[in-house]
Amino acid sequence: MQIDEFSKKQGEILKFAYSDSENLICDGAVRSGKTVVMTLAFALWAMSKFDRTNFAICGKTVSNAERNILRPFEQIEGLPFTLKYKVSTRMLTIKCGKKQNYFYFFGGKDESSYALIQGITLAGVLFDEVALMPQSFVDQAIARTLSFKNAKIWFNCNPEGPNHWFYKDWLTNPKKPKTHIHFLMRDNPILGDEEINRAETLYTGVFYERYILGRWVAAEGIVFPEFAGNPEKYMISADKLPKKFNWVKAGYDLGGNKSAYALSAFAQGADGKIYGIRSKKIQAVDLRPQDVDNKAKEFITGVEKDFNVYVEKCFIDDSYYTIINSLNDWRYMFNNAACIKNNMPLADRPLLLSKLMASGKFFLVKGECDDLADELSNAVFDKKSDKAIILDDGSMQIDTLDSMWYALADDWLYLNRAVMI
Numbered sequence: 007m008q009i010d011e012f013s014k015k016q017g018e019i020l021k022f023a024y025s026d027s028e029n030l031i032c033d034g035a036v037r038s039g040k041t042v043v044m045t046l047a048f049a050l051w052a053m054s055k056f057d058r059t060n061f062a063i064c065g066k067t068v069s070n071a072e073r074n075i076l077r078p079f080e081q082i083e084g085l086p087f088t089l090k091y092k093v094s095t096r097m098l099t100i101k102c103g104k105k106q107n108y109f110y111f112f113g114g115k116d117e118s119s120y121a122l123i124q125g126i127t128l129a130g131v132l133f134d135e136v137a138l139m140p141q142s143f144v145d146q147a148i149a150r151t152l153s154f155k156n157a158k159i160w161f162n163c164n165p166e167g168p169n170h171w172f173y174k175d176w177l178t179n180p181k182k183p184k185t186h187i188h189f190l191m192r193d194n195p196i197l198g199d200e201e202i203n204r205a206e207t208l209y210t211g212v213f214y215e216r217y218i219l220g221r222w223v224a225a226e227g228i229v230f231p232e233f234a235g236n237p238e239k240y241m242i243s244a245d246k247l248p249k250k251f252n253w254v255k256a257g258y259d260l261g262g263n264k265s266a267y268a269l270s271a272f273a274q275g276a277d278g279k280i281y282g283i284r285s286k287k288i289q290a291v292d293l294r295p296q297d298v299d300n301k302a303k304e305f306i307t308g309v310e311k312d313f314n315v316y317v318e319k320c321f322i323d324d325s326y327y328t329i330i331n332s333l334n335d336w337r338y339m340f341n342n343a344a345c346i347k348n349n350m351p352l353a354d355r356p357l358l359l360s361k362l363m364a365s366g367k368f369f370l371v372k373g374e375c376d377d378l379a380d381e382l383s384n385a386v387f388d389k390k391s392d393k394a395i396i397l398d399d400g401s402m403q404i405d406t407l408d409s410m411w412y413a414l415a416d417d418w419l420y421l422n423r424a425v426m427i
């Protein structure tokens with residue numbers, strides 16, 4: 007990667023390195039050029055002021071830090087350093103002339119990072135995407151710098167809700183002095199109008215405010231306002247479906263006292279778009295144990311016959327082992343959704359789906375997905391959570407939505423790439 011110029015805001019990051027200020031917070035829009043220049047300034051500062059000293063570079067997880075910080079940093083052309091990363095110790099040694107310093111990689115969400123960071127003294131810490139880390143981890147890492155007189159703490163993140171611990175404890179806390187730089191996409195010198203416009207159309211509602219305008223706003227009210235306001239826009243008649251699909255998969259959410267059973271079948275067309283081809287909700291009171299797999303079979307064979315497709319897998323909610331264990335695994339198609347659930351954290355679901363919708367990659371077959379369309383229109387954010395997650399307190403049914411997440415989870419990483427900017 008070639009860095010030929012810095013934007014004014016990026017220049018302020020470099021100035022911080024040589025100022026007396028001890029704490030830097032860069033927050034704001036996605037892709038606005040925070041991480042890459044912060045990493046560079048952090049390394050330049052460390053190498054000019056210290057020798058044989060320890061520093062920490064923290065991401066949401068160690069792999070995130072390696073991917074978001076280390077890889078891009080290694081690719082910057084013309085760095086005045088030599089870099090050597092040892093995977094086993096997760097330590098980057100940076101050398102410049104006779105000087106060398108050690109940069110340990112930690113993950114705020116990795117259990118092992120807690121123990122490791124406790125035993126180390128640090129002259130500086132860079133927290134990339136700090137809003138995705140637990141406060142306890144961040145506090146511990148900062149505590150490791152207290153014995154260094156000229157230590158500096160570097161934070162960057164995208165905004166979350168205004169009740170988020172980082173917003174309250176750092177960003178708006180007058181007792182914590184800091185240099186605060188707010189970034190928008192225009193502050194990234196390599197983004198042109200076209201890229202910025204594309205990004206702007208991908209984000210809607212609360213996500214637009216947070217990730218484009220860079221504001222710390224609460225996720226409240228309807229989750230998919232564009233869908234709720236005009237569901238017809240996302241409907242397609244069965245005869246307009248692509249002739250070929252890359253895959254067809256189903257999801258099955260098992261019900262309980264308050265919740266219903268729900269099935270959804272989704273397909274990815276050869277055009278890369280995602281189609282909900284059928285969904286169905288069945289109230290638990292209407293079912294006997296032996297009906298649980300029969301209903302799924304009926305649903306799947308129905309989808310196969312009516313749409314002339316082959317359903318590869320049906321991912322089942324993992325909360326009810328006794329039911330899953332007693333399923334007659336016909337065609338070996340019932341997969342425990344537990345194995346793929348980690349792909350799709352609750353907090354990522356609304357954002358990904360709203361991006362798919364906004365980019366014209368999400369459709370439901372008209373007349374086949376009424377329960378799902380209802381739930382998509384009515385889903386609201388859990389305003390008690392500081393994450394943008396869907397309310398799930400039993401006050402409204404979200405079972406068909408859950409069956410949709412299970413149907414999509416297997417391809418979650420691919421779907422994320424499809425709407426990346």
Ligand SMILES: Nc1ncnc2c1ncn2[C@@H]1O[C@H](COP(=O)(O)OP(=O)(O)OP(=O)(O)O)[C@@H](O)[C@H]1O
Pocket residue numbers: 007008009010011012013016034035036037038039040041042043078163164189194195196
């Ligand atoms: N001055 C620059 N010169 C060249 N490339 C740059 C410059 N600033 C940013 N970039 C590139 O722009 C892209 C986005 O930058 P970066 O990852 O730093 O943004 P970010 O604000 O951290 O985004 P996010 O909030 O999504 O993590 C990266 O590919 C980065 O290398």
Ligand SMILES: [Mg+2]
Pocket residue numbers: 040041042074134135
């Ligand atoms: Mg970043």
